[in-house]
Amino acid sequence: MKKLAALLTLTAALAAPMAAQAHRAWMAPTATTLSGTDAWVGFDAGMSNQVFNPDHAAMRMTGLTITAPDGSAVQPEHAMQGQYRSTFDAHLTQNGTYKVANVMGGFMASYTLNGEQKRWRGAAADFPSAIPAGATDVRATKTASRIETFVTLNNPTDTVFAPTNEGLELVPVTHPNDLVAGEAASFKLLKDGQPAADLEVTVARGGLRYRDNPEESTVKTGADGVFSVTWPExxxxxxxxxxxxxxxxxxxxxxxxxxAVVEVLP
Structure with missing residues (x-):
């Protein structure tokens, strides 16, 4: 890896995050708080100009994981990819909070070999051996994209919030299934396990299709990675x-x- 690193001209310009593109990535549940001995929740996921309005492309769900309150994996059911959105269901059988995440990452690289420019994309573990001997002008970026939402059956719990220390992650201060209009909520962002300081966070409310006001704002994280939002509606x-x-x-x-996609209740 060190030998290869000597050849690299590393740049972040090759791999802009999925959510920073013109089309926004989202994964929205049909409900976030449920009760009873068990419950079903449906999910839509897509890439669109307006959040939660499927009008551009379905999201690939290759990195989908559903984590139960006890840390076990829940298998998605009835999964389907349509033209504009992907859909799946989750059967909740444990009391507590579930984390639903679509996580993607790896390396994107370009290089010159025998006078021709080549491109490569794949897993981080495959990157060193994927660049052939004799390659020059190697440019590469490690990428990490995480799209999450949270649902709770009966009483909220916090076991699913333990970070993996890979990429950007959210560690709630306020439980994401206990958000109320007019009240402030706080969250902490980590980058590879460390506080993500002075980072801009965009907050947008769904339903733009039916109103003129975009209701979009930005807040910044502090030195500790914490940011706060007071939900207008x-x-x-x-x-x-x-x-x-x-x-x-x-x-x-x-x-x-x-x-992250969260629901704010009246």
Whole structure:
């Protein structure tokens, strides 16, 4: 890896985060708080100009995981990919909070070989051996994209919020299934396990199709990675942040994005 690193001209420009593109990524549940001995929740996921309005492309769900309150994996059911959105269901059988996440990452690279420019994209573990001997002008970026939402059956719990320390992640201060219009909520963003300071977070409320006011705002994280939002109205909200870092020593450039979808109740 060190030998290869000597050849690299690392750049973040090759791999802008999915959520930072013109089309926004989102994954929205049909409900976030449920009760009873068990419950079903449906999910739509897509890429669109307006959040929660499927009008551009379905989201690929290759990185989908559903984590139960006890840490076990829940299998999505009735999964389907349509033209404009992907859909699936989750059967909740444990009391507590579930995390539903679509996580993608790897490396994107370009290089010149025998006078021709080549491109490669794949898993981080495959990157060193994927660049052939004799390649020059190697440019690469490590990417990480995380799209999440949370649903709770009966009483909320916090076991699913333990970070993986990979990419951008949200650690709630206020439980994401306990949000109320007119009240402030706080969350903490981490980048590779460390506080993501001075990071801009976009907050947008769904339903733009039926109103003129976009109801979109931005807030910034503090030195501890914490940011706060006071919800103006009830509804489904989209939170998005992204961060780029230049190469340092043997560490490649990185490009990470995060999206959370939360529901605010009246």
């Amino acid at each position: 009830a509804g489904m909200y989209w939170l998005n942040a992204s961060v780029r870092a230049d190469a340092q020593g043997d560490q490649p450039a990185s490009n990470a994005s995060y999206v």
